[in-house]
Amino acid sequence: MEINKVVLRKMNLELKSPFQTSFGVQKERDFMIIELHSDNHIGYGECVASAKPLYSEETVGTVELMLEEFLIPALMNKKDIKHPDELSEIFKPFRRNNMAKAALEGAYWDLFAKENNIPLYKALGGTKSEIEVGVSIGIQKSLEDLIKVVEGFVDEGYKRIKLKIQPGYDLDILEGIRKQFPNIDMMADANSAYTLEDIDLFKKMDNLNLMMIEQPLAHDDIIDHSKLQNEIKSSICLDESIHSLEDAKKAIELESCKIINIKIGRVGGLTEAKKIHNYCESKGIPVWCGGMLESGIGRAHNIAISSLPNFTLPGDTAASSRYWNEDIISPEVTVQNGTIQLPSSAGIGYEPNDTLMDKYTTSIKEVFPKKILS
Ligand code: OSB
Numbered sequence: 001m002e003i004n005k006v007v008l009r010k011m012n013l014e015l016k017s018p019f020q021t022s023f024g025v026q027k028e029r030d031f032m033i034i035e036l037h038s039d040n041h042i043g044y045g046e047c048v049a050s051a052k053p054l055y056s057e058e059t060v061g062t063v064e065l066m067l068e069e070f071l072i073p074a075l076m077n078k079k080d081i082k083h084p085d086e087l088s089e090i091f092k093p094f095r096r097n098n099m100a101k102a103a104l105e106g107a108y109w110d111l112f113a114k115e116n117n118i119p120l121y122k123a124l125g126g127t128k129s130e131i132e133v134g135v136s137i138g139i140q141k142s143l144e145d146l147i148k149v150v151e152g153f154v155d156e157g158y159k160r161i162k163l164k165i166q167p168g169y170d171l172d173i174l175e176g177i178r179k180q181f182p183n184i185d186m187m188a189d190a191n192s193a194y195t196l197e198d199i200d201l202f203k204k205m206d207n208l209n210l211m212m213i214e215q216p217l218a219h220d221d222i223i224d225h226s227k228l229q230n231e232i233k234s235s236i237c238l239d240e241s242i243h244s245l246e247d248a249k250k251a252i253e254l255e256s257c258k259i260i261n262i263k264i265g266r267v268g269g270l271t272e273a274k275k276i277h278n279y280c281e282s283k284g285i286p287v288w289c290g291g292m293l294e295s296g297i298g299r300a301h302n303i304a305i306s307s308l309p310n311f312t313l314p315g316d317t318a319a320s321s322r323y324w325n326e327d328i329i330s331p332e333v334t335v336q337n338g339t340i341q342l343p344s345s346a347g348i349g350y351e352p353n354d355t356l357m358d359k360y361t362t363s364i365k366e367v368f369p370k371k372i373l374s
């Protein structure tokens with residue numbers, strides 16, 4: 001598979017409504033798209049790093065540097081690649097920077113699937129023809145506002161509602177929603193806002209029939225999560241703490257969680273995501289695919305990986321219309337009765353719209369072949 005051009009685009013999309021978590025408010029999404037060009041096809045990858053290092057240490061700026069100085073040269077210098085699973089080995093000497101690695105690997109997977117004329121989900125070993133999806137709802141000004149937002153998404157058919165929580169906006173809010181919606185599948189996501197001192201708060205949440213509590217404690221912890229999991233009935237799901245198969249193995253061994261949220265960017269790519277999926281399957285740990293407020297390109301990769309059999313819980317891969325006034329792909333991602341149909345065309349299965357891509361591109365550069373300007 002001959003790659004003859006690599007293009008990096010910085011892009012900006014405005015969210016339909018601000019998204020507030022315990023680590024900040026996002027009104028717009030800055031992200032990067034990688035294009036890998038062959039003679040006949042373009043493979044697309046989205047980098048999920050944000051403008052600021054609040055969810056993880058990576059940013060749009062750090063991924064640009066990593067890609068240009070290390071990852072793209074390493075890929076282009078490797079001549080005899082037969083399968084995209086080899087990319088994670090090529091990138092392994094470079095520590096961390098998982099979102100940068102995942103973006104480039106994702107573009108390669110898309111190109112590989114297109115060259116072989118198969119849908120990406122089949123190239124990954126996916127077995128489902130549709131996936132179930134939930135929605136992640138940011139912190140609102142009041143319980144009344146939140147009830148209205150939840151109602152809208154429940155009416156749209158989403159299979160599970162995730163509520164962001166933070167100290168001072170937690171138990172009362174969850175109780176209020178549970179009272180209003182006694183039968184919905186619901187969960188909470190704290191994005192690391194609590195410590196073990198809050199253990200009584202989590203014990204009280206045991207009465208609310210939550211599907212799980214996502215990442216209650218520190219972003220880099222699995223020890224305190226194990227202590228907490230031991231003390232509460234609700235399942236803990238780890239997000240921020242899991243960066244690799246090794247992390248997943250250790251968290252499961254320590255009983256730090258009963259569920260894992262797999263994000264392709266956080267774990268360094270689709271190949272590592274598959275490995276975590278397979279390991280969790282062997283241990284009876286259900287997984288689901290998290291989201292990072294992706295554009296349609298990143299969303300398409302999330303949909304593809306969610307077709308693997310142990311993605312048994314609804315993911316955060318909501319419809320394009322949940323985030324954007326116009327998404328950059330056609331068709332847009334649509335959700336019917338809380339499900340998304342896997343696209344059947346080759347690669348990611350959604351075509352980036354050139355006009356909209358250009359409209360939301362803030363800068364673009366060809367990084368291979370390197371142009372020497374004298
Ligand atoms: O913790 O899952 C998270 C968005 C940005 C960063 C972290 C998270 C999230 C979400 C939204 O919860 C997921 C989505 O709808 O894309």
Ligand code: MG
Binds near residue numbers: 191290
């Ligand atoms: Mg999360």
